[in-house]
Amino acid sequence: MTVQDLAIAKIQHLPTELAQEVSDFIDFLMLKQDNQRWEQWTQFSESLTISESDFSDYLKNLEDYEEKLVRGEIQW
Known part of the structure; x- marks a missing residue:
């Protein structure tokens, strides 16, 4: 039996939800083999991470920076 045959046999015994995860x-894995598509995916993934990031730390840092400016601890 080939590795593919063994994998298929195992997948056939999985519940549908797990078989879907295996399919995904x-x-x-197939996407990673296509260099152009993989590069597009990594760029998309990075953009998605940035767009979904929480800006609360950014705003807190900005407020701290503004307060230091007001107190004269730092200059523009």
């Missing part, structure tokens, strides 16, 4: 992972 296979799609991911």
Whole structure:
């Protein structure tokens, strides 16, 4: 039996939800093999992370910076 045959046999015994996860992972592995698509995916992924990031730390740092400016601890 080949590795592919063994994998298929194992997948056939999985519940549907887990088989879907395996299918998604296979799609991911195939995507990684295509250099152009993988580069696009990593750029998209980085952009998504930035767009979904929480700006609370940024705002807190900005407020701290503004307060230091007001107190004269730092200059513009």
